[in-house]
Amino acid sequence: MSDDLYRDIILDHYRNPRNRGTLDPADYSYEDVNPLCGDEIRIDVRVKDDKIDESAFSGRGCAISQASASILMEMTDGKSLDDVKAITKEDLLEELMVPISPARLKCALLSLKVLKAGIYGVGHEDED
Amino acid sequence: MTATTQPSTIDGLAIRKDFPIFQQAPTEGRLPLVFLDSAASSQRPAVVIDAVSDFYARTNANIHRGVYQLSEQATLRYEEARHIAAQFINAANPRECIFVRNTTEAINLVASSWGRTNLNPGDRILLSVMEHHSNIVPWQMIAEERGATIDYIPLTGDQRLDLEAFDALLKNEPKLVAVTHVSNATGTINPIAEIVRKAHAAGALVLVDAAQSVPHMPVDVQALDVDFMAFSGHKMLGPMGSGILYGKREILEAMPPYMGGGSMIRKVTLEKTTFADLPARFEAGTPAVADQIGLGAAMQYLSGMGMENVRQHEIELLDYALEQLPGVPGLTAFGPEDVNERAGVISFTLGDIHAHDVSSILDSENIAVRAGHHCAQPLMHDLGVTATTRASFYVYNTKDDVDRLIAGLHKANKIFGLS
Ligand SMILES: Cc1ncc(COP(=O)(O)O)c(C=O)c1O
Secondary structure (H helix, E strand, O other): HHHHHHHHHHHHHHHOOOOOOOOOOOOOOEEEEEEEOOOOEEEEEEEEEEEEEEEEEEOOOHHHHHHHHHHHHHHHHOEEEEHHHOOOOOHHHHHHHOOOHHHHHHEEEEEEHHHHHHOOOOOOOOOO | OOOOOOOOOOHHHHHHHHOOHHHOOOOOOOOEEEEEEEEOOOOOOOOHHHHHHHHHOOOOOOOOOOOOOHHHHHHHHHHHHHHHHHHHHOOHHHHEEEEEHHHHHHHHHHHHHHHHOOOOOOOOOEEOOOOOOHHHHHHHHHHHHHHHHHEEEOOOOOOOHHHHHHHHHOOOOOEEEEEOEEEOOEEEEEEEHHHHHHHHHHHOOEEEEEEEOOOOOOOOOHOOOOOOOOOEEHHHHOOOOOOEEEEOHHHHHOOOOOOOOOEEEEEEEEOEEEEEEOOOOHHOOOOOHHHHHHHHHHHHHHHHHHHHHHHHHHHHHHHHHHHHHHHHHOEEEEEOHHHHEOOOOOEEOOOOOOHHHHHHHHHHHOOOOOEOOOOOOHHHHHHOOOEEEEOOOOOOHHHHEEEEEEEHHHHHHHHOOOO
């Protein structure tokens, strides 16, 4: 099972993350942790014409959480805020293209939780 | 390095026959299970499972209530388990063994009951940096309520208690020292007898978190002279929901109840209640009768092997593992190197691979280890890591298990391109 989990796409994004870093100033910034394993993710976003103009993530954690953040950056680049709000967990999991066991779901979905919490404003972070 | 005792007579492979979980065929396509997470919760032998089901099948009734035969039998077996527990830790009197659900409940009981009556503004409590959260959080809660202050014994570079700092902190005259016997995250065995002697000389009581010691080595509460000791049944082959708070009789007798309700009273009127004697005073409501009986069976099973033997078996595995592990590129192991100062626990990091990734890859080889902060975040902070991978041993483990672990770690390195 886990052999599949660590397929090239995950390792590639983990080793060569897209949009890694921080943006200052940013229109939206949010960070959160996965208390179970201490994964940390922060996402900064700049918006132009209601579209994501620039985004960056930082933090540390397991390959799954970090690769998923990198993949999410690719997915949302240039998208409208409404489109980003409409991204579901299933959408992100599909992009990861690897089977995620229940124990690792929180790792895989942390980045989406952070991005949405940032865009919606703090307080709407938990939807599970 | 090995302790100079006889070789262990325990054959892990033979012992597995007593454990139904190891008789189960692995899920299709998976290798046989290597279970290296007993520090989180052990497996249970058939004698324990049977003791629980036998209680329900043959002597089930509420205890201390009915005057009919079944209830009397149930009560008898429950109290028998208490006697077994008292013998197991050499308590002077079975009344000093309070049945609780787990270590966490035992510590909360002391923090609430003893803490509320004995801690006053300005008083101090002394803990250590290596404590499990369950020996930190209850004290923080009661300290805040009572206006008391907590000090922490720092650690040495190899994750042992800094005893010089301990001596200095005792000058603050803490009312209580609460420390773990064995660290669940590094395996460090603390010198409890020495700690107790010094703490008593400074006028402090001592609570020992024995969650990781009582299951793995002989522990004698009278020889150690501890005032309180807490441990869980589920980490020592017993049922989940079983556990013991040991306390010296005169100390427990001076403490008010922790919870109010049935079974813990002598007389209730609408105005006032007088409380029952030990141990009933601290066992309000219907307890986990079957589970505590199961814990008694687990203790008898362990005593049959001999706790000296259990400890020696784990020293042999530890010796072997500590010899082999440095051969894995990128591996850093924490904790004391001397196996005499360490229980069967090995916590490590593997290069820059996150502990959860390591354990997912080990899981693909059907090797169960623990990854994370091990409910000891202050200790992780001290180590400068957010998480480690932890392998822990028990009676049913073998050197083959260690070999499988090491092969799994090589595989993790390969997947992450480290070797
Ligand atoms: C040292 C130590 N203390 C306390 C506990 C808490 O035990 P329980 O969860 O059974 O209350 C554990 C269990 O992980 C432990 O290892």
